[in-house]
Amino acid sequence: MSRRVLVLAHTGREESLRAAWDACDALHSSGLVPVMQKSELADVERFFGHVDKPIEILHEDVRLEDVELVMVLGGDGTILRAAELVREVDLPMLGVNLGHVGFLAESERADLTQTVEWIASREYTVEERMTIDVQVWVRGQKIWHTWALNEAAIEKADRERMVEVVTEVDERPLTSFGCDGVVLATPTGSTAYAFSSGGPVVWPEVEALVIVPISAHALFTKPLVVSPRSKLAVEILNRTDAKGVLWCDGRRSVDLPPGARVEVTRSTRPVRLARTHQTPFSARLVRKFELPIHGWRGPVPRSSEIHTGPVPVVRTPTPTPLPGPFDPPGPSVPGHENSEEATKES
Known part of the structure; x- marks a missing residue:
């Protein structure tokens, strides 16, 4: 059974048109079937000429329910537009950022070919976002x-x-x-x-x-x-x-x-986003907002991971009490050998 990927793009921009062209070509090379909306395909053909490789038309050649994944080319606004289209059928979206921040996007324009390879090999996970x-x-x-x-x-x-x-x-x-x-x-x-x-x-x-x-x-x-x-x-x-x-x-x-x-x-009903790699959200914040992290040294090693030698034990001798005036004679206390003579002299 053919695996279909819907390609959605902001076709009002030349960069998006080129990205859509490259995405469809890469999908063909990976054995996947690209699908586009009729109006967006017309924009691509108006810019590049007739596309010689078959591209199925959404709602004419294929239903939305028959698509495996939506590949969104653009910024966050394009992804929000795509969410309106696919939310009711629970299709996952994978964003390729062509905008400025592109916080909802998973990859960048330079990674387009690699992203298609991940899709072809099903190397992606799907997470749900609250709406x-x-x-x-x-x-x-x-x-x-x-x-x-x-x-x-x-x-x-x-x-x-x-x-x-x-x-x-x-x-x-x-x-x-x-x-x-x-x-x-x-x-x-x-x-x-x-x-x-x-x-x-x-x-x-x-x-x-x-x-x-x-x-x-x-x-x-x-x-x-x-x-x-x-x-x-x-x-x-x-x-x-x-x-x-x-x-x-x-x-x-x-x-x-x-x-x-x-x-x-x-x-x-949530929106589903496809992820090709498990990047921590903190790392996404740093990358998208270009946060300064210079000088970071990493986590401090735990005490259980620090290997030191044995701690020396210092033993303090118990002091011997001095004899009282009514105590019987006993062995002399070190340092007090002449205590009796000192008493007689006094």
Whole structure:
């Protein structure tokens, strides 16, 4: 049975078009069948001319359920777009970074051929990333329902005015304040918008939700990390007529009038990311953000691993007590041989 790999690219950029061309060629050479969306294949052929090797068209020649893996060529935005396409069928995505940071990507453009070889030999693992379920309510009516991999960001709609909000955790109000917005993020999204707003970096294997106010005008507006079982909510207050807007992963948006309520819970359907090597998240942070680590010496050896000679034992002799005036004569105490003569002379 043929193994099919869907190639998704940001075809509005020349670099992505070249990467898609090279990826399809490498997949053919490895005995895999490349699959592309019709519009993206048309962009590639418009740039390079007719592709002489067969490429199957998604939804025409093959169903999404028949694809083994999605190879995403681009930055984090391209991966988020791909997640919208494949999340419902639980397809794993493997990102090849063509952008700047590319935190969700697994490999770089220079490793494209090697990445295809890993796919062909099935040398990859799949990890699940938490997503969030997002609902918007206005006057008791649900007007919007979506999901997000990174974050749901409530922002002010007008540049010149703050939006007044109240935050809520587990159906209990926490605090209200004026701000530019509030980010409700997953651990995956903690290194995206939430990170830019001063939020904490959360390791992907930590199950949690993050609340990060944006430019809040209040005292208690620190970032918060809460249980993944919690229900978060942000309400747009009616104190003013300032409006908001909700963005999910920077791709889908809806307007928030005064009185609107945004509710966020953990979704039951995750996004699956393919990994070709088990790189620790700390190493990924260092590489992606180019963190300075010069002078690092490594872990200190444990005491059980240090081999030393035997510790010498110093024995202190027990001192002999001096005789009292009524004690019978006994052997003389060293250093006191002339004590009797000294007594007679006195």
